[in-house]
């Protein structure tokens with residue numbers, strides 16, 4: 491569902507205010523996926539962009555999360571910013587970004603992060619950290635200055651149908667505004683804390 495301008499405005503204001511407190515990791519969000527048995531698991535990823543189409547992060551499509559998403563595209567994401575006592579919860583469905591968008595973002599990453607992404611079979615076991623380091627060194631030498639975006643690396647965009655803005659308040663009388671997609675409209679409810 492296309493995000494309303496009200497949701498986008500609130501989201502971008504809260505993200506910008508979180509950035510003032512934490513310029514490096516304000517965009518960290520926990521993303522939960524579900525496996526074939528209905529077992530959820532979650533992990534932190536970095537939100538790289540957002541617009542009316544949704545919230546985008548980048549990862550390895552063959553990772554655990556990628557595998558789970560390939561069977562069930564329903565996800566939930568949460569931001570928590572302790573300094574401003576704010577939480578944002580997002581519920582939706584993910585779609586892969588276009589290859590072009592993934593390649594463009596990959597090219598923008600620092601060279602050694604590109605190497606790390608290219609040599610890491612994300613979520614797969616390896617004998618030792620030294621073996622991983624050796625894999626990295628070999629990749630760095632092999633690729634030189636040009637690391638192609640791996641075929642299994644790219645973005646997921648969360649197309650949200652629920653977005654909740656949670657503002658911590660005194661005495662745990664927190665303020666919760668839940669936006670839910672209702673047909674082609676967004677409906678806002680105020681929830682008890």
Ligand SMILES: Cc1cc2nc3c(=O)[nH]c(=O)nc-3n(C[C@H](O)[C@H](O)[C@H](O)COP(=O)(O)O)c2cc1C
Nearest residue numbers: 518533534535536547548549550553554555556613
């Ligand atoms: C602050 C932070 C940012 C992270 N950002 C990303 C990210 O943008 N993409 C990613 O694939 N993993 C990121 N990770 C690593 C993930 O948390 C996770 O370990 C990895 O994606 C493998 O998850 P999976 O095995 O569940 O697929 C980040 C971890 C932290 C702590």
